Amino acid sequence: QVQLVESGGGLVQAGDSLRLSCAVSGEIFGPYFLGWFRQAPEKERELVAGLSRDGMNTFYEDSVKNRFTVSRDKTEDIFYLQMNSLKPEDAGVYYCGINRARTFASGRAYEYSYWGQGTQVTVSS
Secondary structure (H helix, E strand, O other), X not given: OOEEEEEOOEEEXXXXXXXXXXXXXXXXXXXXXXXXXXXXXXXXXXXXXXXXXXXXXXXXXXXXXXXXXXXXXXXXXXEEEEEOOOOHHHOEEEEEEEEOOOOOOOOOHHHOOEEOOOEEEEEEO
């Protein structure tokens, strides 16, 4: 059974950094894309960054470019989202999800087969 377990959210001030983790357990055969989504209150889940399993494809939404970095520890099978220079508009619940239909970014949440439980990021101004 595939499980994604997230950690690393919290309350920070604008300009601070956080690192989110998404630990993947269980067998997944073949390539996939792991996306990091953000969901603000009363808004749809939106893709902000992601990384293909082989590390060849990355994605960053324009507002997070040069501030967020995705990476993966292959040994432990943990994906990371390093978030620097955080802004109040970065706040929301962050979810990691696995899309087995693609090896590149897709913002269609329904394409993602597995999801983490979400972790709250709050940024005070």
